[in-house]
Amino acid sequence: MQADRFARKVVVITGASSGIGEALALRLAGEGAWLALAARRADRLAELAKACIEKGGRALALPTDVTDETACRDLVDQAVAEYGRLDMLVNNAGITVGALLTDLPDLTLFRRVMDVNFLGAVFCTYYALSHLKKVTGRVVNVASLGAVLPIPGNTSYIASKHAMLGFSDSLRMELVQSGVSVTLICPYWVSTEFHESMMDRHGQPRGEGGREIYTRRTMTADHCAANLVEAARKRKRQVIMSPGRLVQWGRLVAPALIDRLIIKFFFLPAVHRVQAKNR
Numbered sequence: 001m002q003a004d005r006f007a008r009k010v011v012v013i014t015g016a017s018s019g020i021g022e023a024l025a026l027r028l029a030g031e032g033a034w035l036a037l038a039a040r041r042a043d044r045l046a047e048l049a050k051a052c053i054e055k056g057g058r059a060l061a062l063p064t065d066v067t068d069e070t071a072c073r074d075l076v077d078q079a080v081a082e083y084g085r086l087d088m089l090v091n092n093a094g095i096t097v098g099a100l101l102t103d104l105p106d107l108t109l110f111r112r113v114m115d116v117n118f119l120g121a122v123f124c125t126y127y128a129l130s131h132l133k134k135v136t137g138r139v140v141n142v143a144s145l146g147a148v149l150p151i152p153g154n155t156s157y158i159a160s161k162h163a164m165l166g167f168s169d170s171l172r173m174e175l176v177q178s179g180v181s182v183t184l185i186c187p188y189w190v191s192t193e194f195h196e197s198m199m200d201r202h203g204q205p206r207g208e209g210g211r212e213i214y215t216r217r218t219m220t221a222d223h224c225a226a227n228l229v230e231a232a233r234k235r236k237r238q239v240i241m242s243p244g245r246l247v248q249w250g251r252l253v254a255p256a257l258i259d260r261l262i263i264k265f266f267f268l269p270a271v272h273r274v275q276a277k278n279r
């Protein structure tokens, strides 16, 4: 494997201001990639761009809200204007709500999760594709184990990641003749700010409480980013991180049993942890 395989490759990363996106940017910068870093927090992006340049890459901080279609088009246009091409788009921006559907006061948050996680990826992909086709580029969609393995308590998130799976699988076939690859990444728990940022039913970040719901951490953001880079390089269809594949097969064979196991060993303990904390 060439260590500099992404050298001078132009990569747009959404959700680059923290977690997996940030780790990915630093890793690609180390290989000499030319990056366009997108998220809403401009200060974080500016700091990251500096760190990426220090690591040997080029980097542009492009504050972007992916729910804004025009902003997504501008993001792609600015990256291409600066670097002259686009080799890879990583749709990584994501948010979540930890609440039962019937506990939501209305569907505003549900729509917001779909807008960020799913439509944001669609907007960026739509505007990137004409550029990616010119260089047999790559689309990488960061979904979740939730794209193939539903859990209760996150209906909007699970739906948004299932939508990403369907979008990726359909688009991959549409792009076969162009040579542009579509890779879906389905991480298990990754140690990032994601769970603290998880919103409660009123849209407030759960903070430490988010960790009460999802306490198991199995992977660092850098480890996840390393898997992503490898999958993108090999133009893999899908990467389901451990132990997802096992449970996915189980769900094909005995879906009701797997549902019951998830409820008993994952969902109910999480509910009890939250209830105990709120007591």
Ligand SMILES: NC(=O)c1ccc[n+]([C@@H]2O[C@H](COP(=O)([O-])OP(=O)(O)OC[C@H]3O[C@@H](n4cnc5c(N)ncnc54)[C@H](OP(=O)(O)O)[C@@H]3O)[C@@H](O)[C@H]2O)c1
Residues within 6 Å of the ligand: 014, 015, 016, 017, 018, 019, 020, 021, 038, 039, 040, 041, 042, 064, 065, 066, 067, 092, 093, 094, 095, 116, 142, 143, 144, 145, 186, 187, 188, 189, 190, 191, 192, 193, 194, 195, 197
């Ligand atoms: N952590 C996990 O356990 C885990 C597991 C499976 C999948 N994932 C997926 O991995 C991806 C990255 O999550 P992470 O774990 O790295 O969490 P994170 O640290 O919270 O990162 C989320 C990123 O999304 C950005 N973002 C949120 N809303 C946005 C918007 N409207 N426009 C543009 N950017 C927006 C955030 O930046 P700003 O706030 O600055 O906009 C941030 O950079 C997500 O898609 C998530 O679903 C995470």
